[in-house]
Amino acid sequence: MKALKTFAFGLALGLGAAVARAETLDCGDDTLCKIEATKVLKVGTKDDYKPWSYRAADGSFAGMEVDLANALGQLLGAKVEIVKVNSANRFEFLAQGQIDIMIASATDTAERRQVVGFVHPNYYSSGYNILLPKKVKATKWDEMTGQTICAIQGAWYNKPAQEKFKLELLAFAGTAEVESALQQGRCIGVLSDDNLINVQLADPKWADYYMPLPTQDDAPWGIAVRKADLDKPWGVLVAGAIANWHRSGKLLELEKANGIAESAYLRKMHEALKDHLATQ
Amino acid sequence: MLELFRQFALELKASGINLTILYDAFDFERFVSGLATTCALVVLCTFFSILIGAAGATVLGLSRGPAAMLVCAYVALIRNTPLLVQMYFFYFAVGSLMPVGQNAIGLPVPMIGNFTWAVIALSLYAGAFNVETFRSGIGAVHGSYEEAALALGYSRFKAFRYVVAPLGLRFSFASLANNLVDLTKATTVAYAIGVAELLYVSNQIWSDSLNTFEMMNVMLAIYLLLTGIVVWIIGRAQRAMRLPGFGVN
Structure with a gap:
C-alpha cells in the first residue's frame, strides 16, 4: 500500500513537472524554438538500412543518415535522440510530433508532400x-x-x-x-x-x-519536417544546413566514409553549389 | 453507375477524404483481392478449426490414455504461445524443412506457400481454443444422459455421438462465437508472412497514398461487418438447433 502511495505521488509530481515545463516553453508551433529550449533534437531514422542507417554491433545507431543527424545536433548544440521508424510509419511519426525531423531514406514524392514538408535541396538520390x-x-x-x-x-x-x-x-x-x-x-x-x-x-x-x-x-531523397515548419525557422535552417553540406562536400565525404560508391547526384550538386573562389 | 461512384470518390478526395480504393483501378483491384483472401482465410480456418476442436473434444470425452495426453499437450502448447510467434515459426522454421520443388529457371521453390502456412497456423490456433470450448460444452451435459443411453444399450461411443455431443454442442455456442470472432480478427496476423489479406493490402495502399486515416477507418468498418456476419451465422445455427434447457437461448 505504501509503495502504491509513493508511486502515485511520484506520478503526480512527474505530471506536474511536465506541465510546468511545457508552460515555460512558450514556443507555440515553432519547432526550432522548442529544440533550443529543451536542447533535444528527435530524429526519426531506420535501423535496418545499412549503410545509411542501422544499428552498430554495440546497439547504437550508425550510418550516413545518423552522421547527418549528429551534424545537425552539433549545429544546434542539442542532444540528438534517435527514434527508430520504418517505411510504413515514418510519415505519421513526423506528422504527429514524435520526431522533429525525418532522415529515413525517404524518396521525395508528390503524395508524400501532402503529408509532410520535404526540405530542399534533396540530400541523396536513388x-x-x-x-x-x-x-x-x-x-x-x-x-x-x-x-x-x-x-x-x-x-x-x-x-x-x-x-x-x-x-x-x-x-x-x-x-x-x-x-x-x-x-x-x-x-x-x-x-x-x-x-x-x-x-x-x-x-x-x-x-x-x-x-x-x-x-x-x-528520384531524389528528402529530409522532412512537419508541413507547418517548412517555411518557418526550423525548415529554413535545415534547408541551409543541407545546402552547406552540398557546398562543402560533407555529403560526399560521409558517403565515402560509410563505404558507399560515389553517387552521380551528390557530385552534380557539389559542382553546382561549390565555392567559385576556392582554389583548385 | 461505376463512373458515378468514381466521380463521388474524386469529390470526396477534393474535400480531404482520399479513398483511393474507390477511384484508382489498381488500388481497387488489390483491395478486393485482399478482401477475398481474408474471407477465404476466415472460411477455411473456421472449417478446419471446428474440425480440430471436435476431434480433440471427442478424444478427451472418450479416453484418458496417450491420445488424450497428446491433445492436452497440443492445447497447452498452442494456447500458451503468441499467434505471431507461431506464424513465424511455421513459415520460416518449419517451412525451411519442407520439401522444395523447382521452378522453370531451376531455382528451388517451397511446395507450401505462405497462404497454406497461414491456414495451418490459424486453424491450429483456433482449433486449440475450440477443443476447450467443446470440452466445456460436453462437460455441461449431466452424467445421467449418458447413463440413460448406456442403459438403453448404446455403446460408449454411440452414446457420445448421438446423445452427449449434440447436447454439448448447444452449450458451446456462446463460447464458440467468441473463438470464431477472435479467429476472424486474428487473420490479420497472416500479414507478417506476406499473405496479401486486408491489413497487408491496406498497409500497401496507405504507404503509397499516405491515406492512413481513411484506410484505418475502412478496415475498422470492414472487420466490424465481417465479425457481424460470423456472429449472425452462428446465431442462425444456434436458433436452428434450439433445445429448451440446453445452452443460452
Whole structure:
C-alpha cells in the first residue's frame, strides 16, 4: 500500500513537472524554438538500412543518415535522440510530433508532400532495381512479369513496379524477413533501392547475386519536417544546413566514409553549389 | 453507375477524404483481392478449426490414455504461445524443412506457400481454443444422459455421438462465437508472412497514398461487418438447433 502511495505521488509530481515545463516553453508551433529550449533534437531514422542507417554491433545507431543527424545536433548544440521508424510509419511519426525531423531514406514524392514538408535541396538520390541470383539470366524488366519478388512494406516503388512490370510482390516488414524468404526460395529476387543493392553486392555474402536490369525511376531523397515548419525557422535552417553540406562536400565525404560508391547526384550538386573562389 | 461512384470518390478526395480504393483501378483491384483472401482465410480456418476442436473434444470425452495426453499437450502448447510467434515459426522454421520443388529457371521453390502456412497456423490456433470450448460444452451435459443411453444399450461411443455431443454442442455456442470472432480478427496476423489479406493490402495502399486515416477507418468498418456476419451465422445455427434447457437461448 505504501509503495502504491509513493508511486502515485511520484506520478503526480512527474505530471506536474511536465506541465510546468511545457508552460515555460512558450514556443507555440515553432519547432526550432522548442529544440533550443529543451536542447533535444528527435530524429526519426531506420535501423535496418545499412549503410545509411542501422544499428552498430554495440546497439547504437550508425550510418550516413545518423552522421547527418549528429551534424545537425552539433549545429544546434542539442542532444540528438534517435527514434527508430520504418517505411510504413515514418510519415505519421513526423506528422504527429514524435520526431522533429525525418532522415529515413525517404524518396521525395508528390503524395508524400501532402503529408509532410520535404526540405530542399534533396540530400541523396536513388532508383529501384532487383537483386537477383546469378542463375536468373535476365536483361529486361519484361522478363520479370509474373515472378514473385520480395519487397519491404511501405517502399514507394512497390506500386510502380507492380503496375508497370506486373511483378508478384511478397512484402515483409523488415529486411531480415526478406533475406530469410529469399534464401528459402519464397521469391526469386528482392525489389530494392539500387544504392542499397550496390552496397550489398560489395559484401561476399551476396557473391552469387547480381543486378542485371537497368535502374528505374531515379528520384531524389528528402529530409522532412512537419508541413507547418517548412517555411518557418526550423525548415529554413535545415534547408541551409543541407545546402552547406552540398557546398562543402560533407555529403560526399560521409558517403565515402560509410563505404558507399560515389553517387552521380551528390557530385552534380557539389559542382553546382561549390565555392567559385576556392582554389583548385 | 461505376463512373458515378468514381466521380463521388474524386469529390470526396477534393474535400480531404482520399479513398483511393474507390477511384484508382489498381488500388481497387488489390483491395478486393485482399478482401477475398481474408474471407477465404476466415472460411477455411473456421472449417478446419471446428474440425480440430471436435476431434480433440471427442478424444478427451472418450479416453484418458496417450491420445488424450497428446491433445492436452497440443492445447497447452498452442494456447500458451503468441499467434505471431507461431506464424513465424511455421513459415520460416518449419517451412525451411519442407520439401522444395523447382521452378522453370531451376531455382528451388517451397511446395507450401505462405497462404497454406497461414491456414495451418490459424486453424491450429483456433482449433486449440475450440477443443476447450467443446470440452466445456460436453462437460455441461449431466452424467445421467449418458447413463440413460448406456442403459438403453448404446455403446460408449454411440452414446457420445448421438446423445452427449449434440447436447454439448448447444452449450458451446456462446463460447464458440467468441473463438470464431477472435479467429476472424486474428487473420490479420497472416500479414507478417506476406499473405496479401486486408491489413497487408491496406498497409500497401496507405504507404503509397499516405491515406492512413481513411484506410484505418475502412478496415475498422470492414472487420466490424465481417465479425457481424460470423456472429449472425452462428446465431442462425444456434436458433436452428434450439433445445429448451440446453445452452443460452
